[in-house]
Amino acid sequence: MPKKIKFIIYTLGPVFLLLGVFLTFSTYQKENNYSTTTGKVIATIKTGYGRHDYYYPEIQYTTTAEQTLTFDYYTFLPTFYTTGNTVKVLYNPQDPNDATVGNFIDLWLWPIITLFIGLAGTWGAYKFATINPNPNNQTI
Numbered sequence: 001m002p003k004k005i006k007f008i009i010y011t012l013g014p015v016f017l018l019l020g021v022f023l024t025f026s027t028y029q030k031e032n033n034y035s036t037t038t039g040k041v042i043a044t045i046k047t048g049y050g051r052h053d054y055y056y057p058e059i060q061y062t063t064t065a066e067q068t069l070t071f072d073y074y075t076f077l078p079t080f081y082t083t084g085n086t087v088k089v090l091y092n093p094q095d096p097n098d099a100t101v102g103n104f105i106d107l108w109l110w111p112i113i114t115l116f117i118g119l120a121g122t123w124g125a126y127k128f129a130t131i132n133p134n135p136n137n138q139t140i
């Protein structure tokens with residue numbers, strides 16, 4: 001087997017696993033260290049062109065210091081956020097402009113996907129590395 005393919009097989013799983021661990025830790029930190037408030041979708045912004053239009057919500061929220069801020073939220077599920085809906089917002093108390101929507105899917109989808117790919121890829125690389133191409137020690 002070519003060395004490039006072996007390199008890809010042996011590195012992609014662990015790389016995704018490390019990325020998944022990082023994303024999981026980052027999301028966990030946000031859930032535990034960010035302040036929580038309720039925000040409101042004040043607009044749905046359209047971007048793109050023709051058949052490739054993309055919509056994303058603009059969300060307004062008020063911090064505990066009574067500061068009203070807005071942010072554009074790029075998500076896989078823009079149809080979940082229609083103008084007028086209220087959403088849970090997590091924001092960094094030291095930097096209130098650092099905010100995100102606090103629902104489970106948007107917070108945990110990427111960490112779960114990358115952890116799964118990383119675990120499956122690492123397991124697959126291990127299984128691939130332990131395959132004995134000549135189980136009966138026969139010479140070819």
